[in-house]
Amino acid sequence: MSLSRRRFLQAAGLTTAGGLFLPSLFDRGRVRAAAPGDPPMRLVVVFTEHGVPHSTYDMHRGNPIDQRWEFPLAGLAEGEFSECIRPLWRHRDKLTVVDGLSLATAIADPYGDGHAKGWVSALTGGIARETIEGVKSNAAKPSLDQLIGAAARAADPTLTDLATLEYGIYQYNFHAAIYGDPGNGGPVLRLPHEEQPQAAFDRLFPNGDGTQPPDPIKQAQPDVLAAVGNMYADMAQRLSTEDRHKLELHRDLVRDMEQRLRRLQNAVCTAPTVQDYYWGEVPHEQRYDAHKDSFWDLTTAALTCNLARVVTMQFGQLHVEMINGTGDLHQDYAHASAPDQVNQPTFAEATRGMTAYTARYARYVAELADKLDAIPEGNGTMLDHTVILWVSELSHGGHGHDNVPVMMVGGGQRFRTGRYLHYEHDTLTTTTASWVDDNERIGLPHNHLLVSVAQALGLDTDTIGDASVRPKKPGAPAIDLRGPLPGLV
């Protein structure tokens, strides 16, 4: 039993993207979303930690930060892009920078550290349900990706529990962004992400690359799971409410898996090649980039094959050597690049490091956009029918939640892309901190962005997360979090 083995899967002869089809999925016929020329909208959420260094990220071009304004990105030269965003310059026609929003619900949350509150708020749009031991949070509301996935499954019977895919580099046991509602009356649950590309591959491609002879053990899995599911159903009946919920949840997940395996049994879909390394097997940087490449290939395949509608990719922080630094990335770079550290001797190096950090992720996002933009679809490319939404749990290394970085690439079928949008700073602060002035202003709450994305993905809703939040100022009306972000479409 070795921890350091390298698993490498070759999908012989099946490496070209495009031309993918799933005959078994079309047996029911009339699958609207899969009809030629009418591709479904998809969402890829990219999550990176620590926010951005605003001095090398923002592109304010002299405009007032307290007002709403925008400018087109198409005409800008590469050198006119900020250093952090520059790797996305080649996608400037399909890029939307959304600047100046706040995580108003995270700001309003008195408990937990800044990371924890931001992780919860970023995709759920809600205040954390509880924070235990300082840094670990649970959400009260399901996250955007899960809401979209559930709606997509309800509308499209060919989808399975792979409708949402949760990927990540590095497994964290706290600071989680993805929350599901099991729909059994129990609480919203934190959902883990897959960090091994090979396991993710096996889930999408249970038959491997299709060249292996039939394996009776694999073929039996749906029936084995059916038997297991029945055991959970039987056992659940014998339990009191709370424990019954646990076993019913387990039963539903087993049955989901069973259904998925039945559906995929005859599916034909081009399998990518994945590289999967274990800790210590190769240098950190190589492992990080290899896993990133593999997850992007799996993302592209899953969207192309209509296996998934939503993919979330949570990037655990880069290794410090990947930004040509030394020491501790979180302490020596993220924290030391906070705006209030500007007069410290360490600020310049910290800002350089976090700029390299952000630009590297911008490069990763650009690489995914390259892949999707290379696949013709409808009247454009797959990128036009996919929103890549890049968010963070923080605004910057100082744990603030105002002016959070948000970028979208693609989604041109629903959004007017190719713009840098800045939103006004005109919302009363929601903080509970006693030393903050009641009249301080924060950016427009990002809940509106979540609503816009949800609507673009076909959700008929005007609220994601909390519908309102209280401002600090006594007697001021509640801040309305409903409705889409103006100016996006």
Add this chain to the structure above:
Amino acid sequence: MLTRRTLTLVATATLALGGCWGSIGDPGASGDACGALPEPGARRLSNAEYRNTVRDLFPGLDLPELVLVPDPAPYGFDNDAATLQASGLLVNQYNTAAIDVAERVRQHQAEFVPCMPADGSACGRAFIADLAPRAFRRPPTQAELDALQTVFDHYYAASGFDVAVELTTQTILQSPAFVYRIESVGPDGSASPYDVASRLSYLLWSTMPDAALFDAAAAGRLHSVADVGVQVDRMLADPRAVEGFLTFARQWLDLARLDRVGKNDPLWSGALREDLAEEARRFLTEIIFARGGTVRDLLTSPRVFVSDQTAPLYGLPPPPSGTWQETDLPAGRKGFLMQAEFLASHGHPNNPSPVLRGLFVLKQFMCIELGSPPAGVNMTIPEGDPTMGPTTNRQNYDRSTGGPVCRDCHAVINPIGYAFEQYDTFGRWRDQDNGLPIDPSGQVAGVDVTDAAALADFLADSRQVTDCVTKKYLTYAMSGPALGSDACLTRDLQDSFATSGGNLPGLIKAVATHPRFLGLVTSETSP
């Protein structure tokens, strides 16, 4: 007002200290009487329990790596009943694990199938009758046996004996009775003897019951505290009890933190970290657990095991590479909190952290939980201000945490951590800091201490500390924070633990033989 809102406070004892906390008692402090026994429940095996159980279900089988998404640990321990729920990812991982394990069982079926494959369905019956009771940790119901037999017979007819064994094994390994500990009560309201057996084995060994425990359950010899005591003595003498203790201690003392810290120094090698982890393991298992150690020993024992990697941190002569030597720490140093594993784990890349060290003592030994820093405060590691001339680490922390927003809590945290200032971020002794003399004086619970050794002595004498250790162990033993209805359990154990001088194996035995832990209805558990 700010501190009331932003700090989560759980203090076991009333402390007459200002600003940072009120005196919020734990559930056990408001009343010491116990209520009715909690209803039996269903708890998923933690990943550690799952892996150990698979190992013991198929003794001698060379197991594949069983990849499972990490368990949540909301109260510091990864066996929390309320949050051990299934996720889609975990269900997939259980399936993969079952496939991988069952394949090896089929390959080595001569060791696990107690009959001749030529006997077909009848041999399948015997295989199920052997495996299912151990996997379920109780006799299966007839319906369960029938369901498994149906699986076996179906695949026996379709694909033969080997495939039938493999798929039946997969089914068992994914079944609720294997993945969850699902308890039931007997007619008198007591936990069933098989549930008692599992409560004991998962507490003391972090794994399934062995044959002797199953036999005791079957023979009705787990119904009284005296009967259980016989088993507990036997189990504590078993090597598996060492691993069981470590499963608790590793989480209580946050030994995993070692792998999460970085240092700006090539000395911080993988080899050093491995040996620091092993040093802590040997201290806890050989010096504390095996020798009947107390909380005082944990905090003040001068004994330590060193390797050629770790000895230089203490200024001790290194033993030959690859060997471990038990020795005394240098004069003045004693106990876990002055060992390099703890000190280095609670240090930053360049400087030791009085905040991390102080918070650890508060949280793990005094059961005082402080909230997170309020939003928007400066979270950077304090550094010297070059315009002010050389400063010590302590002065830097004083300056950065002395403001009105920070000082309420840091007035409590820092003086505990400052007592460790004579130890650098690797845990090495230092006479000076940045060329300046070191002030290791501190304060804990309102009492001044001269240095880390005096702090350790204070903690070793403290009833609050033994009460806190009891509470930590009970959180682990009961798979979650104590319920109000278990108040008498907390009180009984805190009293007996203090009376025993904080004897740690004694605490484990006291919990394992307590009727409330066991779920036995006795005069003590039914008020």
